[in-house]
Amino acid sequence: MENRKYLLNCWYGLGWATEIDDGQLLSRKILGRNLIAFRDAEGRPAALRDRCPHRMAPLSRGVLRDGVVQCQYHGLCFDGAGRCVENPLGPLPERARVESFAVVERDKMLWIWPGDAALADPDQIPDYSFQNHDGVDGDWVVFGYTHVEADYQLETDNLLDLSHTEFLHAGSFGGRGFIQNGEFQLRDFGNEIHSNWWMPDIPFIDPKTRTPTGKRLDHFLDMRWNAPSNMRLHVSFLPQGVHADRKDTKRDDLPGQFSAHIITPEDDGSCHYFWSANKPTGAGPFVGGLDKDAGLALFKLAFEVEDKPMIEAVEANMESDFWGEEPVILPNDAGGIRARRRLAKLIRDEQAAAGGKEAQADKQRLAQPAE
Amino acid sequence: MENRKYLLNCWYGLGWATEIDDGQLLSRKILGRNLIAFRDAEGRPAALRDRCPHRMAPLSRGVLRDGVVQCQYHGLCFDGAGRCVENPLGPLPERARVESFAVVERDKMLWIWPGDAALADPDQIPDYSFQNHDGVDGDWVVFGYTHVEADYQLETDNLLDLSHTEFLHAGSFGGRGFIQNGEFQLRDFGNEIHSNWWMPDIPFIDPKTRTPTGKRLDHFLDMRWNAPSNMRLHVSFLPQGVHADRKDTKRDDLPGQFSAHIITPEDDGSCHYFWSANKPTGAGPFVGGLDKDAGLALFKLAFEVEDKPMIEAVEANMESDFWGEEPVILPNDAGGIRARRRLAKLIRDEQAAAGGKEAQADKQRLAQPAE
Amino acid sequence: MENRKYLLNCWYGLGWATEIDDGQLLSRKILGRNLIAFRDAEGRPAALRDRCPHRMAPLSRGVLRDGVVQCQYHGLCFDGAGRCVENPLGPLPERARVESFAVVERDKMLWIWPGDAALADPDQIPDYSFQNHDGVDGDWVVFGYTHVEADYQLETDNLLDLSHTEFLHAGSFGGRGFIQNGEFQLRDFGNEIHSNWWMPDIPFIDPKTRTPTGKRLDHFLDMRWNAPSNMRLHVSFLPQGVHADRKDTKRDDLPGQFSAHIITPEDDGSCHYFWSANKPTGAGPFVGGLDKDAGLALFKLAFEVEDKPMIEAVEANMESDFWGEEPVILPNDAGGIRARRRLAKLIRDEQAAAGGKEAQADKQRLAQPAE
Ligand code: FES
Numbered sequence A, B, C: 001m002e003n004r005k006y007l008l009n010c011w012y013g014l015g016w017a018t019e020i021d022d023g024q025l026l027s028r029k030i031l032g033r034n035l036i037a038f039r040d041a042e043g044r045p046a047a048l049r050d051r052c053p054h055r056m057a058p059l060s061r062g063v064l065r066d067g068v069v070q071c072q073y074h075g076l077c078f079d080g081a082g083r084c085v086e087n088p089l090g091p092l093p094e095r096a097r098v099e100s101f102a103v104v105e106r107d108k109m110l111w112i113w114p115g116d117a118a119l120a121d122p123d124q125i126p127d128y129s130f131q132n133h134d135g136v137d138g139d140w141v142v143f144g145y146t147h148v149e150a151d152y153q154l155e156t157d158n159l160l161d162l163s164h165t166e167f168l169h170a171g172s173f174g175g176r177g178f179i180q181n182g183e184f185q186l187r188d189f190g191n192e193i194h195s196n197w198w199m200p201d202i203p204f205i206d207p208k209t210r211t212p213t214g215k216r217l218d219h220f221l222d223m224r225w226n227a228p229s230n231m232r233l234h235v236s237f238l239p240q241g242v243h244a245d246r247k248d249t250k251r252d253d254l255p256g257q258f259s260a261h262i263i264t265p266e267d268d269g270s271c272h273y274f275w276s277a278n279k280p281t282g283a284g285p286f287v288g289g290l291d292k293d294a295g296l297a298l299f300k301l302a303f304e305v306e307d308k309p310m311i312e313a314v315e316a317n318m319e320s321d322f323w324g325e326e327p328v329i330l331p332n333d334a335g336g337i338r339a340r341r342r343l344a345k346l347i348r349d350e351q352a353a354a355g356g357k358e359a360q361a362d363k364q365r366l367a368q369p370a371e
């Protein structure tokens, strides 16, 4: 892909693995490009540009048969690597090849590397292994998808500043006055940034009746961001005081609920939001109170009814790019701002490296004897 | 506001005063900017840019409480002057201020001055005092609003050339052949222009049956334009001959019907049309024939069903700006053309003055000793 | 018309002649310009720009009376030549003239010459005389219109490569495996190109049951293209072997079915598709099997349900112009590619000639004595 606005040598969520089961041909635009995804003859996920090289027909209008896509316009057939493997009307055309991308299936998600496939390193895919436990040992996982008409970084901003929970999610997660008394914790691990809240000794409010139970809890929200825009949240309510020593350490092993927030740019001003959440464990308002259906409904309410219209309204309200708007920066913006700056640097570095390679190629070409 | 296409130091209609009664938060785009209007803690009308300075959330998605608007994204609160008066999550942010505008409530209308508030002079608001008589002494006034997908000056053109009444309003006001025999009168008072028709000795046609009654009337249409685009029409039917001496003088004191035609640009190619009309007095087709409901229905028919589609079709039909279309100018275009030229000059003068101030500021800056 | 993207001195289909019968005012955009067509006082077809020269109102919102169009805004009246013939409000305005175009009615179609009317030569209109036989001697002709949101040359491409019949029209004309064994024949007559397929000795498959009858047929598809984008198809099924000598000669006289495919650009990225077809004669699957209603339904299915979405998807999938997409060219693309190149040359030549004339005019102007 040529688009220089986006980081290319990194993993983006392309879709849920189930979207290409049962011989389905998935059509999705990411980073401004129309793609298709499907399982090849060996069942491996494949991603191609959604464009037949003959007359530009979308291959997503084609037919998938035994892991091979046939263009419905004049019948050319392509495999998972984008090679033309059949021409019903004559010899195989030499140049007929569809652009293909590195795709990996992991933790129920299809991950795509839009840049140089030779650099695609599956070890860089962030961990979402909690997603593998749906139906295992009484656990459940809910999966969802929300299309958002806003720049993907506005979704990241939203997720890295959970203080909005109190106001925007007054009808779902928030409105109970916890976060105002919390401590914000920023942890920077380079391409991974944690934007956490530690809220000890809060009243245990019954989530159904919204009345205090008289008990006290320790509460935290740990949001992990991996470049470019893949997040995982760990929400926990613990018996008060028992885990007080975990205030400043990694808390992944503590009970709670994980949720995925995987954001992929669709195009300028729109993005895909893949989300999931598992069954909560531990203490507090979650446990026992939330079955799978209720969990799914709660997340849908929060992301589609509460977040989405606000984020889209912000997008519509912007007259220039983010910095051109001269936003007032508050202390709890630290995570979002850090992530924006990190990503901007990664994109700059990638472009500089690409420019360097091009310059080197030019130099080599000039060094050749003239023909 | 920075937009140099519009006259800024002048009054525009922002909305009917009733639109912000009962704690309502009015959201409206004018001159290309999204604004909100509301009553502050003292009940005074206020207008702010519809954009939280934190993360650009529209304040129109917020909550108005006791004259203070709370942003629904992360909870910052702003008063009618745009000052941040509360931050639930920490200290008041220094730079958090929303752009505010001078607003005056007069004659049931909210008037906004988008330019330099120090220059805002309420005495320049044109008189629409007839609008204050709804329900007074048996009078009534109807109020309406029509959104038009056309440049605001095309609405002005429409109103300043009432010869279109005969054709476009054949189903409401026109189609009776009066205006063809009228005398067009242009009166130029600078930023106020009158585009009038004097039609003496016309047959008194019954408006319901559309048949002549045998009686004769004197008729006039007096349209007053105030820059940039605020109009008032005075329509009168008088007993024939009684007021013949008023052909060439101001006729505001004569019986008839006043109507308001207040046009405010929304954005390129769209505008707001605020209109009203009072109960007719005097002689002729109006009197006795038109109750309040019928009056409202007639104006709606004329402005929404007859005018609006035609004006929007003209907008859609334009391939360049007005003068670029090289329109054929007819004698009855005199009012519209005069108003267009006047407004263009006011905008040019305002921009030249702004340019002069900027140049002076540059000069002073250069005169400072270097740091 | 000034638009230099299109060939101007040539004939385009503007509409079916029936579209202006019964005093109808036809409104249609072609080559990026809004036009109206109607019959003048003598019943002759006329085409004007859909724009009153007074205040740019669309004349299509006007009223046609006795071959004269009255603008519904302020009442100016125009004849078929675009002359202002009445002004109800004063003298005839000198400059009020609507741009008019040469129009010819032939073979049930209105043909328009958007360029220099002095060059308009009706002899250059391609023959569609089969369209005159509806209801004559037991023949029938069906007529249709399809709006396509795609560049007109993508429609031409579609029609000049009928190999797509096998795949895209599997539900209507194709899917029987004939064309894979056919011989493609390109014939180039300059501004007329034939893109033909000769398919001898194919099985006679019953079109209703889709099972072989045991008989054999000779089959051909002769597609004639005339610049810029007017096509006629001749489809024939013949008793096998009887006409074997006609493989390499013109075959217009043989039995079969003619269909019209007249494409007119509407604007960038959209076009009008006027189509018709007559009652098939001769041998094979057509004859006896297809009445008029079924014929119309079959063509609608093929052009609106099968072709249109694919061609529009190709349009939406293009990121640059046709050559910028670097399409893979297959042998059966020969007709479409030849037509694209021919049309491009005609446009270039026309523009060069126009440039030459302008240069000459400049020269003459410069040669005048200074005033
Ligand atoms: S466009 Fe795909 S085969 Fe022709």
Ligand code: FES
Pocket (backbone or CB within 6 Å): B052, B053, B054, B055, B056, B057, B071, B072, B073, B074, B075, B076
């Ligand atoms: S955007 Fe308004 S408080 Fe954050």
Ligand code: FES
Pocket (backbone or CB within 6 Å): C052, C053, C054, C055, C056, C057, C071, C072, C073, C074, C075, C076
């Ligand atoms: S716009 Fe046609 S007569 Fe005025």
